[in-house]
Amino acid sequence: MNVHVASTFEDVPQLYKRHVFACYTQRPAGHPRGSCGQQGAQPLWDRLSRKLEAERLGEVGFTAAGCLGFCSAGPLMVVYPEGVWYAPKTPEDIDEIVETHLKGGELVERLVVVLSR
Amino acid sequence: MNVHVASTFEDVPQLYKRHVFACYTQRPAGHPRGSCGQQGAQPLWDRLSRKLEAERLGEVGFTAAGCLGFCSAGPLMVVYPEGVWYAPKTPEDIDEIVETHLKGGELVERLVVVLSR
Numbered sequence: 525m526n527v528h529v530a531s532t533f534e535d536v537p538q539l540y541k542r543h544v545f546a547c548y549t550q551r552p553a554g555h556p557r558g559s560c561g562q563q564g565a566q567p568l569w570d571r572l573s574r575k576l577e578a579e580r581l582g583e584v585g586f587t588a589a590g591c592l593g594f595c596s597a598g599p600l601m602v603v604y605p606e607g608v609w610y611a612p613k614t615p616e617d618i619d620e621i622v623e624t625h626l627k628g629g630e631l632v633e634r635l636v637v638v639l640s641r
Numbered sequence: 642m643n644v645h646v647a648s649t650f651e652d653v654p655q656l657y658k659r660h661v662f663a664c665y666t667q668r669p670a671g672h673p674r675g676s677c678g679q680q681g682a683q684p685l686w687d688r689l690s691r692k693l694e695a696e697r698l699g700e701v702g703f704t705a706a707g708c709l710g711f712c713s714a715g716p717l718m719v720v721y722p723e724g725v726w727y728a729p730k731t732p733e734d735i736d737e738i739v740e741t742h743l744k745g746g747e748l749v750e751r752l753v754v755v756l757s758r
Contacts, residue, residue: 639656
């Protein structure tokens, strides 16, 4: 770990090629906002993080996130630097995101969610 | 909120111009790894999120994150899509990140932390 000086964004070395943030919010059953947790997020993120580890995809960061908003659209995850939001529902969806986007560098069109503020 | 199909990363509309993820991990005093919380993160992130709200910077997303790793370098936050990691220590550091980077679109060189995997 080092502290450097960089003068523009382009000069800043990148820690990860891609960085996934996945919502781990779990609200109680019956909560009016719902939550990604209530919609089955946990086993999906477990699978995602295990796959990244198993495949030694160190160039992909994985971080648990608090509420990303848009709770009814969950389970939600976002991949940067591309700024792509996905709403996977099944283990197969996770596998496709890992293979196609995180490893392959291509969009998984069918799982993209476009959100508006 | 809509579900669309986009075929390349460039086609995906961006929810935010910038998205900040700030580590809210708090480990107990004396924990060998330490934590951003132990290094004073909470009041800094409170200030950051309040400022974004007060200035109605809706184009900047702010999300609480779990451990981002590199605990000894904290308090840690990362700004995407630029992939810039900052380690602010004071309220003035937060104000400068908001003004210069999040609003102004320029790097705050003195607060950048370059991390290596």
